[in-house]
Structure formats: structure tokens, C-alpha cells
Amino acid sequence: MTEKKRRQGQRGATPKPICPKCGEYMKRCYTRSNEENKRAYVGSSWSCSSATCDYIVKDFVELDEGENVEKVKEFAEACCDQKSLKELKAALAGEADETDMEIWNLTNDQWREALEVAIIAMENGLSVDEAIKCISFS
Secondary structure, eight states, X not given: OOOOOOOTXXXXXXXXXXXXXXXXXXXXXXXXXXXXXXXXXXXXXXXXOOTTOOOEEEOOOOOOOSHHHHHHHHHHHXXXXXXXHHHHHHHHHSOOOHHHXXXXXXXXXXXXXXXXXXXXXXXXXXXXXXXXXXXXXX
């Protein structure tokens, strides 16, 4: 006797995560891959499918410990100490601050990544070390 092919929702299928805020199923979010010879889009996070809920879970990735990560970590810690969440989100929406980039010796991308790390840390009550695992560095 042959075994039937399982369909989604049957035993053995991986269920979608459920939003802890509102109880709705979460949907998969994708981002464009920078690497050649790979898929065009890769999964980057899960977000709540409800229009009134703003819950997001970013995928954890392994990072190479290096100089770039240390620079971003130091700047993100300073941002958490000196700025509010509202100020960080407003800064990320605008242009990169040339003064900060010059003082901290950061590129435009590193400056933005540091702000993203600081925002994730503040929104989720994480340390900068924990939040830095949520961001994929280039």
C-alpha cells in the first residue's frame, strides 16, 4: 500500500505561527537577496496579518563577528542611551546624519543598521547584543 502525499494542514505539516498580541495567523515577509546565484527573495520575518496589529518577528541570523559589527554595536548602544524610540524612527526615515557617520566612522549602511538594531532593542526590551542577531549585515 502506498502512502498518500500530505497536504498543508494535515499531520506533519509545520503550522504558521500565531500572533501573541491578537491571535491571528502571521504571514511570511520576504526581502530581496543581495547574493548572486541564489533565490531572488529570501524570508526575512513574520508579521501579523491583521490590519490593526503591528507585531513583527525578524528572523535570527548568524553574524560574522568583525570590525563592522563592533562599530554598529557601539553606535547602537549610544543611540539607545541618548535617544527615544520616536527620535530613532524619525532619524531612520530621513537621510543619514553625516556628523554621526564622521564621528563614529560609519558608512551610510552601517549607520542605518545601527539605528535598526537600536529600534529592535528598544521595542522588544532586548539588549543590543540580542537585537544585533535580528539584523543581517552586508
